[in-house]
Amino acid sequence: MFKRKLIALDYGKDYNPQDENQFRHMVVWLEDMKIRLYPIDERQNLRDTQTPQWEQVLSKYLQDLKFPYNNETIKDRVVVSDWLIGCAIRFEYGDNVDKYKTVSLNGQQNNHTSSNPNENPLEKIDFASEEFRNGMLKLCELLQIPTKSNDTTAILRAVSKVITTKLSKEALEKSQIKEQGSGVDFSIxxxxxxxxxxxxxxxxxxxxxxxxxxxxxxxxxxxxxxxxxxxxxxxxxxxxxxxxxxxxx
Structure with missing residues (x-):
């Protein structure tokens, strides 16, 4: 499922996120070659993939990258791999904006006349496609949202509602303050x-x-x-x- 993304990153190996050894080496490769969050001399703990404390090192690394999920999700190697690879692609694009913005989808040079900067990319999505529905169902499973409805647009609205009310910056800050509070139970x-x-x-x-x-x-x-x-x-x-x-x- 990561084949095209890894090709875009010039990763020349097969990758199975369920293989713990491959997963750890992938994390190290992404940090060394694409993400580069830490200075070189501070990556040693991440590179030592055989240490028993590597899981704690990974957790700290994801926190520093602002990984937007909880500790249980960190254990899901597929989710972590997808997020890290996507993060690496964003950094790769950011480092080479001039290179990629002139390349069209078919690999030819873009003449800048066929694209409208004010065009809404969401209008090009086929909300009735099976691919979009499968993506929504996976997202609902991750966010623990019931999926009884067959209306993909209704599911999308539900996902949007959960993200804006529970996963926005303000909501996360309020949740953190609430968790750190020291409330006292009492009878009215x-x-x-x-x-x-x-x-x-x-x-x-x-x-x-x-x-x-x-x-x-x-x-x-x-x-x-x-x-x-x-x-x-x-x-x-x-x-x-x-x-x-x-x-x-």
Missing amino acids: EQMSLGFDTTDKIINEAAKVLRLLYIQDLRTLQTKINETIVNVQSFVADPRTDSKLGKIGY
Whole structure:
């Protein structure tokens, strides 16, 4: 399944991601030849593919590359291989933009008149094709999304929704903050309301409303603090313009 991608990278060997030895050597080759995330003298741990700690080294390497999946996914050599090879292709293209942007799909020089820079590439996708459906099903399996619908566009919308709500930069940051928090469980009955309505249900509802109000206040205070910090960082770094004979903006 990686044959065409590996040909594009000039990798002259057969590759089976399920072969652990081939997988480890592939990771080392991609880092040495295409990705080059680490300086040469810092790649020794990755190159030592026989060490018992190599799995931890790989995990650290993927984290440094911002691998967007969890620790369980890292164990899937097919997924990791596909992502690393795709990453290598992006770096290869970035290093040789002028070379590749003038080459058309059939290998001939592009005259730049047949392509529209404002053209939406998604409009060229055949959403009804079997290839697209299979790709969507694999993506749903990876994201743990039920696939009862036969409508590929509906599946695509579901995938888009999950990615934007759970895998976006903001969602991941919020998830990390939540995991690092030290919340304390407590019973709402133990909370003091400050007054008594003589009705237990109304008292509990009032406690919930009070908690929500406090949460809103804390959110507002956080935003105010962020604004103050931004303003302070702006005014605390004046630039001097001797030509204008003044200091500041």
